Amino acid sequence: MNKSVSISILLVAVVLGAMMVFQFRTTSSIDKGVSLSREQELSIERKQLERDILHLQEEVADLTAKLNEAGQGQTGTAGALESQLARLKLYAGLLPVAGPGVEVLLDNLPDRARPGGVSGFDNIRDDDLLKVINELRGVGAEAIAINGQRILSTTEIRLAGNHINVNLTKLSPPYRVSAVGNAGALKSGMEIKDGLVEYMDTLGISVKVQIKDSVQIPAYTGAVHFEYAKLAQRR
């Protein structure tokens, strides 16, 4: 008697539970780790990954060729090392480059002051240049220079009195930021609605973006010296 009672209780409870679920409408998006609005994001991610793959394939081809060259004796090794050095210097910023891109000219608007500042006098701060460079990088800038100073992975941009130091070199306005990359993307990245150009205008900074067929980016010409960084030992 008890057993059949237990079973019936169980069955009733299961049915009850099922009924409860179907009474309530689910309103949240189905959570399987991918939200509904992610399609565009995923598409962008895939495009970037495909670009990564292309770059990696090119590097594989390049390094393989060099290693083959090196395998052909003393002069082969020397040749391979020289061309690898040239390649590393290119991406390090130690060689001049050129290509399509933009020139972004930042200047103080003489009739307008940055909130809290003096009219027309040095509205441009290091923060502003950092943001401009970040935006250009975000839309694919491959090489950047400000007033002829090449931006390296170690380059600082520091406000010092009424000028800005880049690579420990004193720069004064107007600031000409040159960038090589997809010119259209670079220009629109800066000029989108509520983007940097609009924002900087409110700070009393005029930003003019000009597309150029050939932008020349000089090499970094300062001293290169590493005191602390060492190659990690191979495991």
Added chain:
Amino acid sequence: MRRFKRFQWGLLLVGLVLGVMLSLQFRVTRDIQQNEVIRRTQDLSEQVAQTRRERDALQTRVTGLRSQMEQMSAGSQGTQLKQEMDQAGILAGVTELTGPGVEVTLNDSSVSLKPGENPNLYVLHDEDVLRVLNELKAAGAEAVAMNGERFLATTEIRCTDPTIVLNKNKRLAPPYVVTAIGNPDTMESSLKMKGGVAETLQFFGIQVSVKKMAQVAVPSYAGGVQYDYARAAGL
């Protein structure tokens, strides 16, 4: 009713839960199958995962080849060539490095909002991370990474709450740990100085901690290094 033993109540409860779980699962599965948008997103998600696997495999190959190049250049240890290669490699971000430095941990504010307060103020912004990086570089940082992603001359930051995206498709989750190789004392005091970056961030409740390290690791850039627009130029 009085004849219900404790265990029978338990049975009721278990049955209820079982019923709820089974029908939830059924409902979720049915909804997904019927939902075109979710199916598309899942397909795209799978494609991205597949592309990512391909990219990762290529990355491993490139890392191996770079390592072989390094071994080949070890023969010229002590030469001008080797020194230039090492330096260019550090700037280009293709070598794994160790050395003394600092570890800077950043996180969104844990401050609870007062009514009417703008939550956006207490979230980590691009400019916060840009300032920290810039300060480190001004203090002589030789190589920098965040959550294992190496910073290059082309690296951008995009704070897309609750994550940060950099190097176009590397998504980082908090806490954000910036590792920088350089003089630990100089870098620490640069961040912590009065009126400095740490102070500004902490004003907005951003959690900042700076730790000096005798040894810190900065990984190499995970990706192919290649220019699509820039070419070496004779200037």
